[in-house]
Amino acid sequence: MARARRTSGFLRDFQEFAFKGNVIDLAIAVIIGTAFSRVITSFVEAVIMPLINPLIGVTGKELRTIAIGPGIVIGQFLGAIIDFLTIALILFVAIRALQKLKRQEDVPVESLTSDANVIAQERLTGALDRLSQTLESRNNQVL
Structure with missing residues (x-):
């Protein structure tokens, strides 16, 4: 078997x-x-x-x-x-x-991220997210 x-x-x-x-x-x-x-x-x-x-x-x-x-x-x-x-x-x-x-x-497709304003907004949003996370972690440590 x-x-x-x-x-x-x-x-x-x-x-x-x-x-x-x-x-x-x-x-x-x-x-x-x-x-x-x-x-x-x-x-x-x-x-x-x-x-x-x-x-x-x-x-x-x-x-x-x-x-x-x-x-x-x-x-x-x-x-x-x-x-x-x-x-x-x-x-x-x-x-x-x-x-x-x-x-x-393979013609390059122009994306929206090529605009300088969009790139700046994405960077600013990322920086704000990191700042918010840092502030929240400090508040949690103080409490």
């Missing part, structure tokens, strides 16, 4: 963990990230690499197929670096654009 309670407790804890919003959001982000990575790899192979291949000076070879010695394909590593840099650049530009949009939305 104790084992059944432990199992049901474990399942309940796992269910709470698995269906929290953060875990589901993370799963969605991983799936979208994987798809985004495939799109970037395709973009690099189809658009960027045809522009870079003539610059590397190795005729008849693509960057991703360049090898140093037997079995060391340095081109795949360089292609992965280009993929990473492309993803980083796109994310940087997208996040920067979102930050600019957010800054435009």
Whole structure:
């Protein structure tokens, strides 16, 4: 019976963990990230690499197929670096654009406390409250 309670407790804890919003959001982000990575790899192979291949000076070879010695394909590593840099650049530009949009939305709301008279009144009210409390505490001590 104790084992059944432990199992049901474990399942309940796992269910709470698995269906929290953060875990589901993370799963969605991983799936979208994987798809985004495939799109970037395709973009690099189809658009960027045809522009870079003539610059590397190795005729008849693509960057991703360049090898140093037997079995060391340095081109795949360089292609992965280009993929990473492309993803980083796109994310940087997208996040920067979102930050600019957010800054435009966060227009400061002018509050009533910006008026000098209101600020002075609030300070005076606070000082009067503190003075009243001090006087009351002295009166209580004298009695």
